Amino acid sequence: MSLPKSKTAVAAVAATALAVAVSSGATAGAAVPHRNSAAAISLSQLTNNFSALSKLKSVAAKGKGGIAAILPDTTSSDRWTEFDAPYLTEAMKKAGIPSSDISVVNAHGSDQTFYTDAQGAIAKGAKVLLTTPEDSATGTKVEKYAAQHGVKVIDYDRLTLGGSRPYYVSFNNVTVGQKIGQGYTQCVANWDGHHVSKSQDVLIMHGATTDNNATLFFQGYNGVIAPLVKKGSYKAILGISGSNLKTTAGTWDPPTQLKEFQAEWTHYRTTMTGAVIPNDETGAPIMNFLHQQGVKPYTFPTTGQDATPPGLQAIVAGYQCGTVYKPVFLEAGAAVALAVYLRADEKPPASLVNGTTEDTTEHKAVPSALLQPEWVTQKNMKSTVLADKFVPLKDICAGNFNGVSLGAACKKEGI
Numbered sequence: 001m002s003l004p005k006s007k008t009a010v011a012a013v014a015a016t017a018l019a020v021a022v023s024s025g026a027t028a029g030a031a032v033p034h035r036n037s038a039a040a041i042s043l044s045q046l047t048n049n050f051s052a053l054s055k056l057k058s059v060a061a062k063g064k065g066g067i068a069a070i071l072p073d074t075t076s077s078d079r080w081t082e083f084d085a086p087y088l089t090e091a092m093k094k095a096g097i098p099s100s101d102i103s104v105v106n107a108h109g110s111d112q113t114f115y116t117d118a119q120g121a122i123a124k125g126a127k128v129l130l131t132t133p134e135d136s137a138t139g140t141k142v143e144k145y146a147a148q149h150g151v152k153v154i155d156y157d158r159l160t161l162g163g164s165r166p167y168y169v170s171f172n173n174v175t176v177g178q179k180i181g182q183g184y185t186q187c188v189a190n191w192d193g194h195h196v197s198k199s200q201d202v203l204i205m206h207g208a209t210t211d212n213n214a215t216l217f218f219q220g221y222n223g224v225i226a227p228l229v230k231k232g233s234y235k236a237i238l239g240i241s242g243s244n245l246k247t248t249a250g251t252w253d254p255p256t257q258l259k260e261f262q263a264e265w266t267h268y269r270t271t272m273t274g275a276v277i278p279n280d281e282t283g284a285p286i287m288n289f290l291h292q293q294g295v296k297p298y299t300f301p302t303t304g305q306d307a308t309p310p311g312l313q314a315i316v317a318g319y320q321c322g323t324v325y326k327p328v329f330l331e332a333g334a335a336v337a338l339a340v341y342l343r344a345d346e347k348p349p350a351s352l353v354n355g356t357t358e359d360t361t362e363h364k365a366v367p368s369a370l371l372q373p374e375w376v377t378q379k380n381m382k383s384t385v386l387a388d389k390f391v392p393l394k395d396i397c398a399g400n401f402n403g404v405s406l407g408a409a410c411k412k413e414g415i
Contacts, residue, residue, distance in 0.1 A: 042351030043369060046333040048388055050087075050094040053333060056340045057096030063344035065127030066101040067092055067336070069156065070117045070142075072132045073109035076208075076252035077281045078308040079328055080106060080132075083390075084157075087332035088130070095340050101125075111138040118142040122149050128339040129153045130169075135210035136161040136361070152342045155366070156335050159212050162361035166342070167353070168368040169335040171326045173213050177220015177278075179324050179375040180303045184276050185224065187301045187321030187377075200234040203264050203275040205257065205282070206250035214250060217278050217305070225276065257282035258289060265293070273300065280304035280311025280323055287319045291402035295319075307376055307385050309395040315378055316409045317401035322377040325384055334369040378413045386415070 045052040069088045071080045085104050092102045103121055107114035114133055121129060122145070129146055131153055133139035139160030143153045147164055155168040188200060204225065207214030228234045248260040257277075265272060277283040283304045290300055297318030304311040304323040314320035334352060341348040356365035376384050385391050397410035 040349045040351065041337050042349070043330075043334060043354060043371070044351075046330050046337075048327065048329040048390075050091045050329070050333055053091055053095040053337060053340075056337060059344045059346060060096035060340050062346070063127070063340065065125045065343060066103055066121065067097055067128045067130070067339045067343060068103040068118075068121035068126040069105070069130040069335075070114055070121070070132065071104070071106045072114070072134050072158075073252075074106060075109060075254065075281070077279055077306045078310075079306050079326075082308070083328040084332060087329045088336060091329075091332045091336035092339075095336055097336075097340065097343075107134075109134065111135070114138050115141055115145075118145060122146065122151050127151055128342045130156040130335050130339060131160070132156045132158050133160060134208075136163070136212065137210075139163050152339075154335055154338055154342070157213070157331065159357055159359065159366065161212055161359055163359065166367065167338050167348075168357050168366045169331055169338065169371075170213070170357075170368070171331065171371045171373045173216035174220045174223075176305065176324050176326070176373050177217035177222070178224055179220070179373060180217065180276060180278065180305065181221030181224025183322045183324075183375045183377070184221070184274065184301055184303050185228065187303075188274065191298045191301060191321075201268065201271040201273050202234065203261070203268070203272055204247045205261070205275060205277050206247050207278045207282075208252045209250040211252065214252070214278065218247075221276055221278075221303075252279070252282060254282045254285050258285040261286050262289065265289075269293075275300075275302050277302050278305055280306050280308040280314070280320075283314065283320060284310040287314050287402065290319065297402075297404060307390060309391055312376075312381065312385065312391060312396045313399075313401045313406055315376070315381070316396060316406055316413065316415065317404035318409075319402060322375050325374045325376040325390070327371070327374075327388060327390065329388075329390075330371045334371065338369065378415065381413075382415050 041052055041055050071084055074081055088104050089102060105117050107117055111134055118129060129151060131139060131142055140162045143160060143163045143165060146153050153165045155165045157170050159168050206218055251257050283302055302320050304320050307323050307325040311320060311323040315322060337352055338348050352369055353367045355368050355370045357368045359366050374384060386393060397406050397415060399406055
């Protein structure tokens, strides 16, 4: 897909110099490649039409072998199929990688498939892998195999703890969590006129504990919510006073997340007043369940992440406060740019690396390209996801959501 240049995207990337992960600082990159190129590209030049990547065609021409991206599943988020797969493919083409050297596959939630996909890509001549495994155990297994075959790996979106990759590309995931927590608390204040309970008994949900990103998301929103509980701004978390927060077991599987929510709802339905949910996909069935329980719009604050059509619809309908928008085209562009240099055995410019992220297993700082997320609500939806053509208007403002006319709601909000 070919998309127009986005001012929003440029502004978002320009802010990445301020982004940090668990720990961050300036870095010159990894010392894996051995030559330097006259071509240069920076994070601030990336946009959603990938035009800046054309600067790398001379670097791509020097390299040999394929670049293979292995994505995790089709259930935890729409992003992997709707955004990452086409963006990665287009970014590689714009950078001058021949179609025969491009591979983007999805492991469909299977660790074994993920590993065999990596083996297959290497057997076909891949020189660089972009990997997003379901868990670090699978990631380290792939990275060990790749190293044995002289293939470089870039951790894409999820850091493989205990891995050996030279680079990590993602959004600042602690910041993602902070925006979820801040979005929730602001929503409580904004929805107060709709009779939102001022005594917040909030269910804090958790993504899959095998995903390091979920840990960082939780660190972010827990850091916002817990102090409010301690101060007494929020009376309790499901009746548990003080700083002890009630959390669910953790999953990215929507049906399992719904079951966890239903169990807590059954126990705490008379006191539960909202839920911090870490992504749109797992929140979607919960929104439907709340509607079935007679919960009205703007009365039960919830959150999300990934700016997917279901999440954006829930926001317009008043069932979700907002979602963390992560312009995936920036992440795809940064990962492909690094991969093009590695494929040519060249050292990527420092302008592609704006921080480090701690591998808490290896206790090493991993050179990272860290991009900045944004909190999206009804008020700025038009200037963010729609301006960037990230999601078409028809996917947000057509049909009904839990009995709410999305067309009428969009018109009311000026979307």
